Amino acid sequence: SAVISQKPSRDICQRGTSLTIQCQVDSQVTMMFWYRQQPGQSLTLIATANQGSEATYESGFVIDKFPISRPNLTFSTLTVSNMSPEDSSIYLCSVSQGNYGYTFGSGTRLTVV
Amino acid sequence: TQLLEQSPQFLSIQEGENLTVYCNSSSVFSSLQWYRQEPGEGPVLLVTVVTGGEVKKLKRLTFQFGDARKDSSLHITAAQPGDTGLYLCAGRFGNEKLTFGTGTRLTIIP
Numbered sequence: 020s021a022v023i024s025q026k027p028s029r030d031i032c033q034r035g036t037s038l039t040i041q042c043q044v045d046s047q048v049t050m051m052f053w054y055r056q057q058p059g060q061s062l063t064l065i066a067t068a069n070q071g072s073e074a075t076y077e078s079g080f081v082i083d084k085f086p087i088s089r090p091n092l093t094f095s096t097l098t099v100s101n102m103s104p105e106d107s108s109i110y111l112c113s114v115s116q117g118n119y120g121y122t123f124g125s126g127t128r129l130t131v132v
Numbered sequence: 133t134q135l136l137e138q139s140p141q142f143l144s145i146q147e148g149e150n151l152t153v154y155c156n157s158s159s160v161f162s163s164l165q166w167y168r169q170e171p172g173e174g175p176v177l178l179v180t181v182v183t184g185g186e187v188k189k190l191k192r193l194t195f196q197f198g199d200a201r202k203d204s205s206l207h208i209t210a211a212q213p214g215d216t217g218l219y220l221c222a223g224r225f226g227n228e229k230l231t232f233g234t235g236t237r238l239t240i241i242p
Contacts, residue, residue, distance in 0.1 A: 023174075059218075059237065060234075061233060062175070062220070064230075111174050111175075113174070120165050120167070120222075121175075121230060122177075123174025123176075124174055125172065126172070126173070128172075
């Protein structure tokens with residue numbers, strides 16, 4: 020299965036600033052997915068990123084707040100913009116591996132102060 | 133948005149005991165997966181079930197898919213401290229995206 024490198028693993032940021040999270044996959048994939056996981060809770064899909072087109076956002080998530088780039092088939096970034104303490108969470112990227120399910124990065128633990 | 137309810141939300145048991153975690157929906161799954169997540173890591177796939185009534189075993193873990201494909205269970209026999217983690221079911225409804233359950237946080241006490 021694919022291996023995903025996600026960074027940073029954690030960060031503490033000031034409110035009002037932005038953080039860009041990067042995910043690198045060791046193989047080419049059509050779609051990459053970005054999830055948010057609040058402490059102790061399940062995963063909520065933020066958006067699906069396709070190479071060469073704009074990301075598709077889920078209800079409650081907007082491009083101005085969570086801009087996504089997908090410049091090629093192995094890389095994607097998620098930016099959390101104009102952060103507030105409510106954005107403190109774990110952010111995860113993932114790819115679908117067919118019968119092997121979804122493979123996830125190790126996550127970025129974000130704390131906004 | 134489809135909802136997957138897991139129960140219990142939290143479970144803390146002694147090493148060597150057995151346990152069952154449940155995942156329920158009001159809608160029919162086309163497929164269902166179980167993941168385990170440890171602190172500081174992303175979820176890792178344990179199993180995928182597709183056929184109603186299907187039972188899969190992975191060492192001490194037994195996964196069952198309900199006949200109507202609306203529910204699933206995960207049974208762990210003789211739990212060990214290494215089983216500690218967040219267990220997540222995730223279902224696909226038709227061709228829609230994967231939806232994750234509410235999660236069960238399991239703690240095995242040595």
